[in-house]
Amino acid sequence: MSAYSVNGQTVEHDEEGYITNLSDWSKDLAEVIAKEENIDMTEEHWAVVNFLREYYDEYQIAPAVRVLIKAIKKSMGPEVGNNKYMYELFPYGPAKQACKIAGLPKPTGCV
Amino acid sequence: MSDVKKFLYVNRKAPYGTIYALESLEVVLIGAAFEQDVSLAFLDDGVFQLTKGQKTDGIGVKNFSPTFRALGDYEVTKLYVEKESLEERGLTEDDLQEIMYEDEDDDWEEKPSIRIVSRAEMADVMADQDVVLSF
Numbered sequence: 001m002s003a004y005s006v007n008g009q010t011v012e013h014d015e016e017g018y019i020t021n022l023s024d025w026s027k028d029l030a031e032v033i034a035k036e037e038n039i040d041m042t043e044e045h046w047a048v049v050n051f052l053r054e055y056y057d058e059y060q061i062a063p064a065v066r067v068l069i070k071a072i073k074k075s076m077g078p079e080v081g082n083n084k085y086m087y088e089l090f091p092y093g094p095a096k097q098a099c100k101i102a103g104l105p106k107p108t109g110c111v
Numbered sequence: 112m113s114d115v116k117k118f119l120y121v122n123r124k125a126p127y128g129t130i131y132a133l134e135s136l137e138v139v140l141i142g143a144a145f146e147q148d149v150s151l152a153f154l155d156d157g158v159f160q161l162t163k164g165q166k167t168d169g170i171g172v173k174n175f176s177p178t179f180r181a182l183g184d185y186e187v188t189k190l191y192v193e194k195e196s197l198e199e200r201g202l203t204e205d206d207l208q209e210i211m212y213e214d215e216d217d218d219w220e221e222k223p224s225i226r227i228v229s230r231a232e233m234a235d236v237m238a239d240q241d242v243v244l245s246f
Contacts, residue, residue, distance in 0.1 A: 055181075058177060058180075058181075059177050059178050059180060059181035060173065060174070060175055060177045060178050061140070061178050061181060063181070063184065064140070064143070064144060064185070066144065067181075067184045067185060070184070071184060
C-alpha cells in the first residue's frame with residue numbers, strides 16, 4: 001500500500017492509484033493524482049471530474065465509460081460528450097483516469 | 112440484430128445479509144455492455160431490494176439501493192416485481208422507490224421501469240426468455 005502526499009498529509013491508495021478511503025478526497029488531492037497521471041487539470045477536466053462525483057453521490061456507482069460519455073453529452077453537449085474529446089482529456093480512458101482523480105472506486109466492470 | 116438474446120435476472124433474496132443481491136446488480140451492470148435485451152425480476156424476499164428509505168449505517172455495509180435508479184442509463188428498463196410477493200410481505204408499490212428511464216423512441220419521455228405483475232404473468236415473463244439467471 002502506498003500513499004499520496006498532499007498538504008503535509010498522506011492519503012493511502014491501492015496498487016492502481018485509487019484512494020482507499022473515499023472521504024479522503026479534496027481538490028488539492030485531485031491535482032496531486034492528476035499530476036501522477038501526467039494530466040494538467042483544465043476547466044474541462046474539472047467538469048468531468050465534478051460530474052463523476054455527482055453521479056457517484058446520486059447512484060453509488062462510477063458509471064461505465066459508455067454511460068459516462070452519453071451522460072456528459074446530454075448535460076454538456078456533443079462537443080465535450082464524444083469519445084475523441086474525452087480520450088484527449090484522459091488518454092488512458094476517461095472512466096478509469098477521471099474516476100481515479102475524482103477519488104472514486106474503479107468503475108464496475110472495468111478490468 | 113438477430114443475435115440479441117433475452118436475459119432475465121431473477122432476484123429472490125433480501126438486499127443485505129447475503130451477497131446475492133449486490134452481485135446480481137453488478138453482473139447486470141457489467142452485462143449491459145453486451146447490448147442484450149435485459150430484464151430483472153423481483154420475487155420472494157427479493158422485493159425488499161427495491162424498497163425506499165433503506166438505511167444501512169447500523170449494519171456497516173453500503174446502501175446500494177440508489178444504484179437501481181442508474182439502470183436506465185444502462186438501457187435496463189424492465190424491472191418486473193411480483194404482486195403476490197409484495198402482498199405476502201405487507202408491501203405495496205408505494206413502498207418501492209421510483210425508478211424511471213428515458214424512452215429514446217418516445218422523445219426521451221420519462222417512464223417508470225418498475226412493472227408490477229401477478230405470479231401468473233411472472234411465469235409468462237420467465238417462459239419468454241432465452242437465458243434466466245437466478246440470484
